[in-house]
Amino acid sequence: MAYKNYILVCGGTGCESSRGDEIFRTLIKEAELQGVKNDVQVVKTGCFGFCEKGPIVKVLPQESFYVEVKPEDAKEIIAEQVIKGREVKRLLYKKDQASSDKVKIEDIDFYQKQFRVVLRNCGVINPENIDEYIAREGYTGLERALFKFSPDEVVEELKKSGLRGRGGAGFPTWLKWDLTRKAPGDVKYVVCNADEGDPGAYMNRSTIEGDPHSIVESMIICGRTIGAHEGYIYIRAEYPLAIERLKIAIRQAREYGLLGKDILGSGYDFDLDIRLGAGAFVCGEETALLQSLEGKRGMPVPKPPFPAIKGLWQKPTVINNVETFANISVIMAKGAEWFAKIGTEKSKGTKTFALTGKINNSGLVEVPMGTTLREIVFDIGGGIRNGKKFKGVQTGGPSGGIITEESLDQPITYESLTALGSMMGSGGMIIMDEDDCVVDIAKFYMAFCVDESCGKCAPCRIGTKQMHDILEKISNGNGVEEDLAKLEKIGKAMTKASLCMLGGSAANPTLSTIKHFREDYMEHIRDHKCRAGKCKSLVVYEIDAAKCIGCGICARRCPVPCITGEKKQPHVIDRARCIKCGECFTACKFGAVVKK
Amino acid sequence: MPVQEIQFTKELIAYIDEWKSKPGSLIMMLHRIQEEFSYIPREAAERLARIVGMPLAKIYGVITFYHYFKTTKPGKNRLAICLGTACYLRGGQDLIDESESILNVKGEEVTDDGQFSIDAVRCLGCCGLAPVLMIGNDVYGKVTKDQLPEIIAKYRKA
Numbered sequence: 001m002a003y004k005n006y007i008l009v010c011g012g013t014g015c016e017s018s019r020g021d022e023i024f025r026t027l028i029k030e031a032e033l034q035g036v037k038n039d040v041q042v043v044k045t046g047c048f049g050f051c052e053k054g055p056i057v058k059v060l061p062q063e064s065f066y067v068e069v070k071p072e073d074a075k076e077i078i079a080e081q082v083i084k085g086r087e088v089k090r091l092l093y094k095k096d097q098a099s100s101d102k103v104k105i106e107d108i109d110f111y112q113k114q115f116r117v118v119l120r121n122c123g124v125i126n127p128e129n130i131d132e133y134i135a136r137e138g139y140t141g142l143e144r145a146l147f148k149f150s151p152d153e154v155v156e157e158l159k160k161s162g163l164r165g166r167g168g169a170g171f172p173t174w175l176k177w178d179l180t181r182k183a184p185g186d187v188k189y190v191v192c193n194a195d196e197g198d199p200g201a202y203m204n205r206s207t208i209e210g211d212p213h214s215i216v217e218s219m220i221i222c223g224r225t226i227g228a229h230e231g232y233i234y235i236r237a238e239y240p241l242a243i244e245r246l247k248i249a250i251r252q253a254r255e256y257g258l259l260g261k262d263i264l265g266s267g268y269d270f271d272l273d274i275r276l277g278a279g280a281f282v283c284g285e286e287t288a289l290l291q292s293l294e295g296k297r298g299m300p301v302p303k304p305p306f307p308a309i310k311g312l313w314q315k316p317t318v319i320n321n322v323e324t325f326a327n328i329s330v331i332m333a334k335g336a337e338w339f340a341k342i343g344t345e346k347s348k349g350t351k352t353f354a355l356t357g358k359i360n361n362s363g364l365v366e367v368p369m370g371t372t373l374r375e376i377v378f379d380i381g382g383g384i385r386n387g388k389k390f391k392g393v394q395t396g397g398p399s400g401g402i403i404t405e406e407s408l409d410q411p412i413t414y415e416s417l418t419a420l421g422s423m424m425g426s427g428g429m430i431i432m433d434e435d436d437c438v439v440d441i442a443k444f445y446m447a448f449c450v451d452e453s454c455g456k457c458a459p460c461r462i463g464t465k466q467m468h469d470i471l472e473k474i475s476n477g478n479g480v481e482e483d484l485a486k487l488e489k490i491g492k493a494m495t496k497a498s499l500c501m502l503g504g505s506a507a508n509p510t511l512s513t514i515k516h517f518r519e520d521y522m523e524h525i526r527d528h529k530c531r532a533g534k535c536k537s538l539v540v541y542e543i544d545a546a547k548c549i550g551c552g553i554c555a556r557r558c559p560v561p562c563i564t565g566e567k568k569q570p571h572v573i574d575r576a577r578c579i580k581c582g583e584c585f586t587a588c589k590f591g592a593v594v595k596k
Numbered sequence: 597m598p599v600q601e602i603q604f605t606k607e608l609i610a611y612i613d614e615w616k617s618k619p620g621s622l623i624m625m626l627h628r629i630q631e632e633f634s635y636i637p638r639e640a641a642e643r644l645a646r647i648v649g650m651p652l653a654k655i656y657g658v659i660t661f662y663h664y665f666k667t668t669k670p671g672k673n674r675l676a677i678c679l680g681t682a683c684y685l686r687g688g689q690d691l692i693d694e695s696e697s698i699l700n701v702k703g704e705e706v707t708d709d710g711q712f713s714i715d716a717v718r719c720l721g722c723c724g725l726a727p728v729l730m731i732g733n734d735v736y737g738k739v740t741k742d743q744l745p746e747i748i749a750k751y752r753k754a
Contacts, residue, residue, distance in 0.1 A: 013720075013721050013722050014721075014722040014723075014724045014725060017722050017725065017728075017735030017737065018725065018735070018737055051722070051723070051724025051725075052724050054724065197718065197719075198719075199679070199680035199681045199682075199684075199718050199719040200680050200681035200682045200719060200723055201719070202719070202721040202722075202723060205721050237627060237664055238664075238717075238718075238719075238720070238721070239721065275620075275623070275624065276623065276624060276627055277662075277664075278623055278626070278627070278662030278663070278664035278665055279662050279663035279664035279665075279718070280661065280662050280663060281718075292623065293620055294619070294620040295619070295620035295621060295622035295623055295658070296620075296622075296658065297657055297658055297661040298661065298662070299661075313619065313620075354723060356681070356682035356723035356724070356726065357681070357682050357685050357686075358685065358686075362682070362723060362724040362726075363724055394681070397681070428681070430681045430682060430685065432685065436685060444681070444684055445681075448718075451663075454661070586741075
């Protein structure tokens with residue numbers, strides 16, 4: 001080793017926004033000030049995944065895993081570990097507050113059961129340095145695709161691997177490529193869908209931020225296979241860091257002769273360009289995305305013809321999601337057999353998920369297909385926050401459905417998720433606990449779809465608005481039982497008749513919550529009660545006279561004010577004037593204010 | 597009546613010149629204009645229409661389709677409050693309500709002094725820090741209602 005120590009600082013958006021960059025710069029400055037700058041190399045890497053405990057700093061070769069690091073800690077890390085060779089114990093990840101033992105990285109619950117294929121380089125290499133990517137077998141897949149395999153054999157290899165599209169319905173990748181390759185026409189395009197608009201999902205962003213070259217390499221392989229010479233990466237404008245890293249990666253690849261004319265002397269030409277999205281969820285739908293790439297309003301068009309035949313500017317186009325592409329370079333480098341061993345019979349490989357919501361360890365995870373939801377939520381995710389009760393997990397965002405306790409032991413595959421009324425779609429996995437209200441959640445997702453519906457087809461444009469209005473009515477306590485049947489009827493019509501998947505799946509969150517939590521809906525309708533206390537118009541605040549000590553803090557915090565009472569005597573809320581802001585509930589330290 | 601043409605910086609003109617001949621580049625040019633003005637003024641859209649020879653209606657069709665493009669000037673400090681699912685579950689809406697009451701604005705309104713506006717945004721992508729508030733390039737994670745007055749005060753001009 002050229003250096004005594006290597007310090008890896010997480011440079012993902014999550015850690016970066018909690019002063020990760022300042023930690024990185026302070027470490028370099030401290031190394032210089034303390035005269036050890038030749039002993040240590042500080043590297044900014046991609047996401048470690050363990051966002052809950054960020055910012056994360058890892059020191060090699062000791063494998064010290066420091067969590068919740070602050071810029072002020074940099075001085076001590078350099079002074080103690082680099083100079084004296086002692087770990088900074090107080091920063092080490094510990095299983096619980098009491099234990100002082102160091103936990104090895106592979107023994108951290110969060111990382112057990114995970115298997116990183118897509119995220120293989122995230123948190124390992126410096127994403128802004130092409131040499132580090134190459135050192136980890138980077139671009140060897142491309143080399144094989146250019147010199148060892150014919151395009152036919154590349155398709156054959158993908159077929160053997162069993163890779164299916166990670167963005168939605170799970171269409172076999174090899175077939176998509178093969179159709180485009182065989183489609184007539186001289187001009188063809190490769191497009192990468194990095195328009196990750198699903199709220200609560202950030203796997204694609206982290207993949208690009210942590211390992212942009214894996215996307216660049218795979219797109220070149222795709223171009224060579226189908227006979228395209230131009231590619232576009234369509235990425236959300238809201239992802240500035242990912243865009244910057246992609247730009248750097250493309251520039252470096254050009255410098256190394258991996259992009260441009262006559263790649264590596266093979267005679268094959270290919271180049272890439274970045275195009276920004278502008279905040280339209282529907283553009284995640286491939287035909288809408290292509291419209292947007294052409295500079296138009298991103299409205300979907302009917303299929304067929306499929307993009308493989310008529311795509312960008314009416315030319316045959318392969319359009320794959322970031323995660324699908326990230327798998328291809330490694331399949332080409334390690335071989336289809338290696339890949340096909342991971343996962344289940346019909347769903348090969350791994351899947352990344354963004355684990356968020358009411359969970360102890362929120363973060364980015366990658367597991368082999370076939371892992372159960374229970375393993376993800378309870379083993380990796382560490383269970384529900386504050387010891388609350390698990391209610392459900394929403395997968396696939398506004399297009400997916402809620403999965404409940406009894407289905408937690410289902411292995412995750414394309415087929416099982418569809419059967420559960422959800423979809424692989426994106427990998428947002430939002431955990432809900434007993435304090436969340438399904439009506440409120442369904443309303444939230446439907447409001448999102450109302451906003452995002454492009455308005456082209458009637459079932460989606462009108463249906464989402466109607467469903468939203470009914471949900472709003474129920475959440476205000478004005479619902480009637482027939483409303484549930486109405487919701488189901490409109491939902492089914494939208495599913496069948498919408499032009500694209502946005503409308504086609506917009507009803508999923510509502511339909512699946514009605515299916516699994518009908519009683520919760522009925523409580524809103526029949527008893528005008530929201531058990532979770534989320535539907536504001538149904539909540540009533542009261543003071544429990546037995547618990548109230550009459551400190552008066554609630555009365556002082558009340559903005560109306562509608563709380564009265566003598567000092568050291570139980571207080572009372574005037575319901576007629578109460579605006580249900582919940583200030584008193586949060587203010588009371590004795591649990592005397594109760595939500596009903 | 598002669599109309600004063602809106603000023604474009606040299607860099608902006610160069611950018612448009614570089615992109616206007618590329619197919620499908622309207623969205624990229626609009627991004628660049630918004631970067632310059634913090635929104636897309638009508639005059640800028642008109643000037644772009646003249647430069648690229650495209651009907652103004654078509655350009656407006658694109659601007660109004662995408663949430664990212666703004667047609668009104670936002671406050672000097674934009675409070676971007678995340679309403680992605682994770683943030684919503686952990687109280688993002690409460691942050692919006694509270695900020696509106698502190699700043700005395702509703703929806704897309706700008707405060708009278710032009711200092712602040714609130715923007716409910718879709719997933720900033722740091723769900724681990726939910727709920728998240730972003731002002732300029734500063735990100736505040738795990739924000740509670742009580743912290744808002746102090747955070748906002750930091751950006752208020754003395």
